[in-house]
Amino acid sequence: MPHPYAENRDYWIKQSEMLQSAIARMANNSLEVKKVGITVWAAIVGFGFTNRSTALFMLAFVAFALFGVLDLYYLDLERKFRDNFNRLTRMISGHITSEDDAWIETVKGNFLKPDGSTTFLKRIPKTLQSWSNLPYLITFLITILLLVVPLSAK
Numbered sequence: 001m002p003h004p005y006a007e008n009r010d011y012w013i014k015q016s017e018m019l020q021s022a023i024a025r026m027a028n029n030s031l032e033v034k035k036v037g038i039t040v041w042a043a044i045v046g047f048g049f050t051n052r053s054t055a056l057f058m059l060a061f062v063a064f065a066l067f068g069v070l071d072l073y074y075l076d077l078e079r080k081f082r083d084n085f086n087r088l089t090r091m092i093s094g095h096i097t098s099e100d101d102a103w104i105e106t107v108k109g110n111f112l113k114p115d116g117s118t119t120f121l122k123r124i125p126k127t128l129q130s131w132s133n134l135p136y137l138i139t140f141l142i143t144i145l146l147l148v149v150p151l152s153a154k
Helices: 004-051 054-093 099-109 121-128 131-148
Strands: none
Touching: 004 054, 004 131, 054 099, 054 131
8 A cells, every 4th residue: 555645756856855955055054154254263363463462362262153153053954954854755765654754744744844943052062063063163272272372472
């Protein structure tokens, strides 16, 4: 007996294509935030070297941390869309679980709607474990080093 979702297979495949597009946009947004954040950080740190001001190094740290939070949001949203894509793939292939079935019923077949949970702050530690956060870790370490090591007085 065919699965009840088999009759709308073309619709579900289109949903998967749209999900892939949304995932690509979230990944691109994450990359752009990193590029802008590093540019802003480098400009403030450069100005800090010019003025020999540790306050500017702190400002660079805070500015980059704010860009980091925005990037964490995009990474989290991308993960939610990937979860939706995985559910949809299981559904199309006929390997759907009862948990997936219940979730599909709540979203009424709209896989482009990410999980509406408000637990973003609880998921930050898991999101921080991603390799895509390596630029932040390196930049934060450099900034802390700049704050700890005194500037030479020329």
